[in-house]
Amino acid sequence: MLIVGEMKLADVIHHDYNLVPVINRFDISLGFGDGTIKEICEERNVNIEFFLSILNTFHDVQYFPKDYLKSFPVSLIINYLRKAHSYYSDEKIPEIKLLISKLIRLSGKKNKTLNLISNFFNDYCKEFATHLMREETVVYPYILSLEKALAEKNENGIVDTELMKYSITTYEADHEDVEEKLFDMKSLIIKYLPLESSDNLMFEEISYSLLRELFVLEKELNEHSRIEDLILVPKVEGMEKHYKSDR
Amino acid sequence: MGALMNIILVENNFLLRSGIEGLIIELPGLLLKEVFDGKEKNLCRKLINKKPDVIIINPNALGDNFISIISKLQEEAGIILIGLLGNDCPENISSRFKNHLPLEGNKHLLLEKLRDACGKDAVYPTNKKTQAGSRLLSVREIDILREVVKGLTNQEIADKLFLSIHTVMTHRKNISKKLSIKTVSGLMVYALMNNIVDINEMG
Incomplete structure (x- = not known):
């Protein structure tokens, strides 16, 4: 549709x-x-x-x-991506952590596998946060200053030499490992989650929610990187070309 | 069932795209990871970066870049290339593909060709030996896994266990396939879970 x-x-x-x-x-x-x-x-x-x-x-x-759909200002895209970031880190990830801690509580705390999975997910979260942080503190400011500089160049011909050194293509390939870890997290749950609890029905119900949340997060992140690849990157590439040409 | 085989499709014709997707969905064990239309910048690098097991390509989608892209892809070990070829496809193009899906083929034939190209075991683990074998790690694979999660590089593992680096890489690939775990930290969880390593051994 x-x-x-x-x-x-x-x-x-x-x-x-x-x-x-x-x-x-x-x-x-x-x-x-x-x-x-x-x-x-x-x-x-x-x-x-x-x-x-x-x-x-x-x-x-x-x-x-x-x-012609790419005509809107790049700051709109960045504003959107930032909101998506805070949705992941302030809502989705805490939800998943909550489900894991519920499972641990149900299984009586001494469940080794569950603790390993929980640590694995915490590591993933740290890595994910670093990735988001890099985009927010390096990539987005670069793009926004490029947008600003482009306007100034059009106005009075001044070019910022610092901006000439950086390029959006360096950041394009960066998503890999974070995606793979999320996939592994799903595998561990699908294949190896142990059922050791006094209330198995509840345990199964929560594991299912956990798995569902992981699939939802994965889907969200895939769409997110598609928006970056299809809308943001081409747009910035165009801006760079425009900025670096006919100085 | 072994791990999923990741497929990338390079095709710019919408009807063909949808058709191929329909075929892939019919075969459990195959997963269509991404579709490119062939006009992307740096397509070759993008394809290789996705680490696919299989790439299905319509030569028409690549246009003039076909020869340069296909040559580079042929150098990548471990990627199965499948051509989407019509009856009228010239010999110099069709000869580039060991496997192909004929555009004129009926569904049954296409499914069979796709299954054969991807390796029957990946799709239907039929014979008993592979079925049992594909679930459990071999003794050798466990040896390798133990070193991987200790943080050794492929070269260090090769030296320590007197293997060639290629053998180590093949074992690693098989381990990840069997367990559906790709990252070292994921493998570590598996190894600790199954007492293959002890927490005290970790660096």
């Missing part, structure tokens, strides 16, 4: 409820009423082209944003 402005947002969510956290990042929460996407965006001052390209990229793996 290609999502377009004339559709009712409610119909879109009926079709793909995974989009709920995405619309939340645009400060649209459930109970948004009966409007079309266009109406809701106008009402709330949301850039509709950007909104649509995010929804479509998230919804459809095959979707490829058209060039």
